[in-house]
Amino acid sequence: MSRAPQLRQRRQADQAESAPDARNDQGAQQAILPRLQAQRRRIRSWEGDVLHVPQRRAASKNLHRAIAGLAAIALALGAQLPALGQSPKRLLFLTHAALYKHTSLGPAEQAVIALGKANGFAVTTVEGYKQDATQLDFSFLTPDYLAQFDGVMMMTNGNLPFTDAQKKNLLDFVRSGKGFIGAHCASLTFYDYPEFGEMLGGYFQRNLPQGTIAVLKVEDTRHPATRMLGSSWPLVDEFYVFGSAPWHESRPADNIDVLFKNKIPMGFTRDRVKVLLSLDTNAMDLSQQPNLVKGGDYPQAWTRDYGKGRSFYTSLGHRDDIWSSDPVFRAHITGGIRWALGLEQ
Template sequence: MAPRLLVHTRTTGYRHDSIPAGIAALRTLGDFEVHATEDPAALEQPLEAYAAVVFLSTSGEILTPAGRERLAAYVESGGGFVGVHAAACTEYDWPYYGGLLGARFARHPLHQPGKAVVEDHDHPATRHLPAVWDFTDEWYDFRTNPRGRVRVLATADESSYEGGGMGADHPLVWCRDHGQGRVFYTALGHAREAYEDPAFRAHLLGGITWAARLPPP
């Protein structure tokens, strides 16, 4: 049986028009059975059947108290969690979620070309990438720098675009252990075009397989 992904895309804040493209990409990335939903009740059910839970550009407060409890228990007991782009703009009222993800969104400059510097190539999400990855995105700033609490995989080179607000050390992609589970986050993925980019698709696939403890692509 193919591994199952629960892909949650509920938004109560800004809604990215790239969400359908993201779902379509996840359905074709690997040998996954993808259950995409915006129903918060889906997170209230047992999650153990899923190899990973993916928050794909979610925003705002999206979970019920029961859903929060289920998600926390799932990751703590060994489940995989993957946050993509606006997943960092999610559940501001739930302190646990900020610790789970590693950092929360603060602001972003205009969508524009820039450069991501790969800091750690010893990870399935980044091992295929060049040392400096040219990409176009929103280059999220975060309220706090997660370094020291996460394993930073790639940083933003703020000299390569306009409007960066975190300075020389600007983590952009990271992973971490949480309880017995694994968490992967990438700030990239704003535009529909990203989900057609082979390098970004491989980046997502590597992050998901790592979080889910599946064989790397």
């Protein structure tokens, strides 16, 4: 299928499966405001100290004001500059989109650059999201170019036009002791290269409607990406369900990505990864979620060791504003990046 029909199919799928975008879903955000405010009072620094923020009653009337007010605090807590004379870690951030161009790709680049300046890593971007989906150019991604970095972050999608050598070089890069970070739609990348899925941990199968009010269960309260969260994290975003087994011709309708009909080459398993966050379906209203069951297992963020390197993935990051002004999410993604780069254990 050409990319143009795929893009049309994605728009149709969004209309069929998704509620209005969470960025405009004020009711959904207000519904979880009390829990979000409590959450933000538990934000911890990467040194493990707990910040107690005095309650601001006026903030209860305006979620975005509360988020903006705490963003600077969260960043200040997270600031971990390199020691004197020590160079920051170097991170390459790719945002090329072969299937669907999220509006959050630009804000994500801007956020990660800013977070890096305060947290010990320097970010290089190539603004891949600005390229036409049919003319993506990765000619720059040579072994020598990649070797200058300590990690690669991808918020990409589709079967990107890497050469076979480039695909192998990316995996060898991580296996050698470097870091990999996948954000949101990265799990829709390289359905044609299952070795990538082995490193990432799994492949997207379907999304929950945008604007879903979810409660995330924190399964590891000590990891740098989650230790600021307490035991649960209420959030409005787009959440994913991952393929549980490889596609097989005996059951052709199973283990297909519902948006673009990609055949899932490998199934997600907890045996491969360390889960950090999962949907707490017992704490959620599933009346509008026909694809979820109470007590089901729906991981949303995880880590894994890959050779001598580290891989971190989070399904979160669909909304533009979650990157620019949500201090809890920004702490989450920063902790994951720092862990993958070896800046934290």
